Amino acid sequence: MPEWFDNKVSGGDIADGSIEVKDLEPALQEIVGALVVEQSVDQNPIDGDHMAEGAITPRAIDRPGQSEIYEDFYGDAGATLPIPWVANKTGANETTDYVADAKGGQYQLALDGTNEAQAAQITCGDNLLIDLSSKPVFEFRLRIDGNADMTSVEFAYIGFVANHTNAEDVFDNIDDSCWFIVIGTDVEIESDDGTTDNGGTSSIIFVDDTWTRFRIDCTDLANIGMYVDDVEQDAFGVLDMSGSAGALVQPIVALYRFDAGQAEVGFQLEIDDIRITQKR
Numbered sequence: 001m002p003e004w005f006d007n008k009v010s011g012g013d014i015a016d017g018s019i020e021v022k023d024l025e026p027a028l029q030e031i032v033g034a035l036v037v038e039q040s041v042d043q044n045p046i047d048g049d050h051m052a053e054g055a056i057t058p059r060a061i062d063r064p065g066q067s068e069i070y071e072d073f074y075g076d077a078g079a080t081l082p083i084p085w086v087a088n089k090t091g092a093n094e095t096t097d098y099v100a101d102a103k104g105g106q107y108q109l110a111l112d113g114t115n116e117a118q119a120a121q122i123t124c125g126d127n128l129l130i131d132l133s134s135k136p137v138f139e140f141r142l143r144i145d146g147n148a149d150m151t152s153v154e155f156a157y158i159g160f161v162a163n164h165t166n167a168e169d170v171f172d173n174i175d176d177s178c179w180f181i182v183i184g185t186d187v188e189i190e191s192d193d194g195t196t197d198n199g200g201t202s203s204i205i206f207v208d209d210t211w212t213r214f215r216i217d218c219t220d221l222a223n224i225g226m227y228v229d230d231v232e233q234d235a236f237g238v239l240d241m242s243g244s245a246g247a248l249v250q251p252i253v254a255l256y257r258f259d260a261g262q263a264e265v266g267f268q269l270e271i272d273d274i275r276i277t278q279k280r
Contacts, residue, residue, distance in 0.1 A: 069129065069251075069276045073098065074105035081107075086125030090168045094120040094255075099270060109255045110268040111154070119167035121254035122271070126163050128248035132176070132241070135219040136160075136278035138251055145209045146267030148185055153259040156182040156269055158214050160249045167254060173197075176247040178224060178239065180214050182206050189226050189233060193243035200236020204228050211272065221245055251276055 071085060075098040081087055087096035087109075095110035109120040130136050140158050147156070157171055159179025164171075171177075175194035180187055185206050190199035206212065217225030224239035225232060255269055 065280055067134075067278050067280050070273070071275075072105045072273045073107040073271060075107075076100070081122070084124040084127050084129060085122060087120070087122045088167050089120040090118055090166075091116075094118050094167075095268070096120050096122065102270075104272060107271045108268055109253065109271075110266065111255050111257055111264075112266040113264050115260045115264055116257075117168070117260055118257045119255065121157075121164070121167040121252060121256075123161075123164060123252045124250040126165055126250065128162065128250050130160065130249050130251070130276060130278055132218055132221060132244050132247045132249060134278040134280075136276055137218065138216040139273075139275045140214045140251075140253060141211060141272040141274075142214070142253065142269060143209055143211045143272075144182060144206070144267060144269045146265060147182055147206060148208045149265045149267060150182075150184045151257075151264060152183075154183075154257045154264070154267075155255070157252060157254040157256065158182070159216055159252060161252045162247060162249050164250075164252055164254075167256070170258075171254075171256065176241075176244045176249055178216055178218075178241060179252070180216075180226070180228070187228065187233070189236060189239070191224060191239045191241050193221075193241040193247075195243040196240055198237070198239045198241075202226070202228065202233035203235050204231070204233065 069084070075081070077098050077100040079098055089096050093112045093114045093116070095108055097108055099106040099108050107122065109122065111118045111120065138160055142158070144156055157179045160177065161174055161179070162176040164174070173192065175192055178191035180189055187202045187204055187206050188199060189202055191197070213229050215225070215227040215230070217227065218241070221241045221244060224241055226239065227233065251274055253269065253271055253274070257264065
């Protein structure tokens with residue numbers, strides 16, 4: 001604050017012309033600016049672009065009472081994923097690797113056209129860090145190149161699960177799981193809390209090779225929110241996972257071909273970022 005502003009300023013000073021209103025503008029701008037910065041720190045989400053531009057300082061990342069796992073996948077091709085992320089695959093013909101020279105950092109899962117069952121996934125390696133009673137929200141930004149050519153035995157899974165040690169492990173009937181399932185251009189939704197299985201087909205058409213944001217909002221386990229590019233997918237009814245209260249889970253993104261002999265073609269899934277927030 002300017003030193004002169006600390007002096008006593010009365011209405012009489014302004015009235016008799018000792019201080020002109022225009023002279024107060026710099027100080028008022030400082031005050032308003034400070035309030036705006038504090039408001040943006042407390043209320044607005046922080047992203048990498050704002051940090052890069054210097055509009056928000058690193059201290060603004062502090063979120064009292066909230067825990068966050070965030071990965072933007074900056075890495076060289078061939079590098080190992082940082083803790084807690086673990087990628088695995090079935091054999092030699094799948095790909096799990098950073099994408100070289102990718103804007104903003106990307107990680108790729110890919111199946112090739114070999115006539116065989118294949119699978120590739122990224123999880124937290126069965127390190128279950130997310131408590132479903134802590135109101136977690138899962139977000140994934142990704143795209144799939146070649147999804148329109150998927151056969152009836154090829155799927156992409158995007159969501160959360162309890163244990164899923166190996167990429168080739170089955171996805172059906174897993175307690176404490178919820179995910180989007182991309183099958184060609186269709187997006188299905190499924191949840192299982194060990195008591196109730198819910199699910200259906202969303203109204204969207206998944207567009208090939210287009211960045212898409214998937215969000216699973218678990219702030220109310222009796223009514224899980226499923227969003228694609230911020231549009232809620234609820235035409236199939238309520239996803240009730242009340243039976244999973246207190247369950248520990250991990251995020252998962254996976255490609256899965258459970259059978260051969262279906263005129264397989266190669267396709268790739270590229271992940272731009274994953275963010276999970278929960279109450280401490």
